Amino acid sequence: MSELHTPALRGAFVYGDRVKLTGPKGRLNTFTLEVDGEFHSHRGILRHDQIVGLPDASVVTNSSGEEYLALRPLLTDFVMSMPRGAAIVYPKDAAQIVSLADIFPGARVVEAGVGSGALSLHLLRAIGAEGELHSFERREEFAEIAQANAVAFSGSMPKNWTVRVGDLQESLPSALEDGSVDRVVLDMLAPWECVDVTANALAPGGVVICYVATVTQLSRTVEEFRRSGLFTHPQASETMVRGWHVEGLAVRPDHRMVAHTGFLVTARKLAPGTVLPSLKRRASKSDFSDEDMASWLPDMGAGEESETWTDEAVGVRSKSDKVLRKKVRSAQKIADQRMQDEPGA
Numbered sequence: 001m002s003e004l005h006t007p008a009l010r011g012a013f014v015y016g017d018r019v020k021l022t023g024p025k026g027r028l029n030t031f032t033l034e035v036d037g038e039f040h041s042h043r044g045i046l047r048h049d050q051i052v053g054l055p056d057a058s059v060v061t062n063s064s065g066e067e068y069l070a071l072r073p074l075l076t077d078f079v080m081s082m083p084r085g086a087a088i089v090y091p092k093d094a095a096q097i098v099s100l101a102d103i104f105p106g107a108r109v110v111e112a113g114v115g116s117g118a119l120s121l122h123l124l125r126a127i128g129a130e131g132e133l134h135s136f137e138r139r140e141e142f143a144e145i146a147q148a149n150a151v152a153f154s155g156s157m158p159k160n161w162t163v164r165v166g167d168l169q170e171s172l173p174s175a176l177e178d179g180s181v182d183r184v185v186l187d188m189l190a191p192w193e194c195v196d197v198t199a200n201a202l203a204p205g206g207v208v209i210c211y212v213a214t215v216t217q218l219s220r221t222v223e224e225f226r227r228s229g230l231f232t233h234p235q236a237s238e239t240m241v242r243g244w245h246v247e248g249l250a251v252r253p254d255h256r257m258v259a260h261t262g263f264l265v266t267a268r269k270l271a272p273g274t275v276l277p278s279l280k281r282r283a284s285k286s287d288f289s290d291e292d293m294a295s296w297l298p299d300m301g302a303g304e305e306s307e308t309w310t311d312e313a314v315g316v317r318s319k320s321d322k323v324l325r326k327k328v329r330s331a332q333k334i335a336d337q338r339m340q341d342e343p344g345a
């Protein structure tokens, strides 16, 4: 793919920029500004050249006097509306991941899986041009959707982003040198299968963060990272964001909220040979034995791929191959449209 106009993050609108219009009834429309382009609604026409040259967040009027607010879409606007193959990491969790995993400008980050690429876009922004993002995805269609989404968002495939198709466990060891990675971000069904490769890839003190959807995955992930003895004690959390309605004296929480998305587990890689001082468990009624653990997580440490853990078993709705191919075409169409919309293309 050739390079496109990279949408500006500030300044007056120029051709090739994306613009998000909010119409009279709050209806949203997002499109790319084209030479001779027009936005048609059932009540009138707005020429793209009316928007070009205006500062971000300006009001424009169409041929029938209707007013529209023109804004540059934010990363979160793009992510929430882009084509999806797999379920995405929501902005509230992406923000926490960037913060808890301490993703810094210039960091060398490994990510698996890529899914629709939502988290990848947040990670790319956090590492900046000096950083490197190495993403691994076992399903080719998902990798294609994610890359098309990145092209649609940033105008070209980011130069510091490498996407490899394959299982992290198999692909990572030959892709990157041991101890050369600052951060590992795992959003996948069974992160506990990646404990060893993660430990090998990370530099001492490096952070691993896992995003899992269910309590059973959370428990298995924490126990396997802890059992490996290669990491600090894992920390687990979830993030709830409740919107508020604030209008005059009617100030209260919103009636609806996204109550659950997933859990985050973080740990840091220990230096070679370091043995973590064990935290003595207090004997109490709530104490548990190894047999109790085995009954809770029966295949833990079995050393072979478990049949127990499937997308369906943890409640992930999987898409048929036909639906996925449709998503790939839809993501690529948007990326291609961006290329055609390029001024002078």
Ligand SMILES: C[S@@+](CC[C@H](N)C(=O)[O-])C[C@H]1O[C@@H](n2cnc3c(N)ncnc32)[C@H](O)[C@@H]1O
Binding pocket: 086, 087, 088, 089, 112, 113, 114, 115, 116, 117, 118, 119, 120, 136, 137, 138, 139, 142, 166, 167, 168, 169, 187, 188, 189, 190
């Ligand atoms: C929920 S999706 C990731 C969503 C992504 N973080 C986003 O925000 O768009 C999980 C992905 O992990 C991939 N996956 C699962 N296990 C994997 C593994 N061992 N190696 C690489 N990819 C894996 C799946 O194919 C799926 O695309």
